[in-house]
Amino acid sequence: MPVRRLLATVLVAAATVPLAATPAAAHGAPTDPVSRAAACGPEGRYAATSACKAAIKAGAAVREWDNVRVAAINGRDRERIPDGELCSGGLSAYRGLDLPRTDWP
Numbered sequence: 001m002p003v004r005r006l007l008a009t010v011l012v013a014a015a016t017v018p019l020a021a022t023p024a025a026a027h028g029a030p031t032d033p034v035s036r037a038a039a040c041g042p043e044g045r046y047a048a049t050s051a052c053k054a055a056i057k058a059g060a061a062v063r064e065w066d067n068v069r070v071a072a073i074n075g076r077d078r079e080r081i082p083d084g085e086l087c088s089g090g091l092s093a094y095r096g097l098d099l100p101r102t103d104w105p
Contacts, residue, residue, distance in 0.1 A: 034046070034105060035068075035087070036051075036052075036055065036087045036097040036104055036105075037060075037062065037065040037066070037068045037087070037094065037097055038065055038066070039052060039104075039105045040052035040055055040056065040060060040062045040065065040097070041062050041063075041065030041066070042062065042063060042065070044062075044065065046105035047062070049103070049105060050103055051099070051101050051103045051104045051105065052105075054096070054099055054101065055096035055097050055099055056096060057096065058095060058096035058099055059092070059093070059094075059095050059096045060088075060093075060094050060095065060096030060097050061093040061094055064093075068087075068088065068089045068091065068094050068097070069089060070089045070090065070091070084098060084100075085098050086098075
């Protein structure tokens, strides 16, 4: 089979394979990749960064970093959590995590 034809066959096959989503295996604030809440928590390795310090100053309850959760979302996060407030889950106790900064870990 000529290389060009083989390449075309492989590309078509790859394009038709459905991508599978990996199910979540946890709840609360993710640590891999690190969420802002986990990064800035008391044991977070980024707690001393400027972004985390600004979040705490603006009102992020990072002592309870793994408590950022909204009950019964059931896939309706776009409906229930206001735009720009995803990191805080729309919860006022974590509003500092929503700061628009370019230096978040």
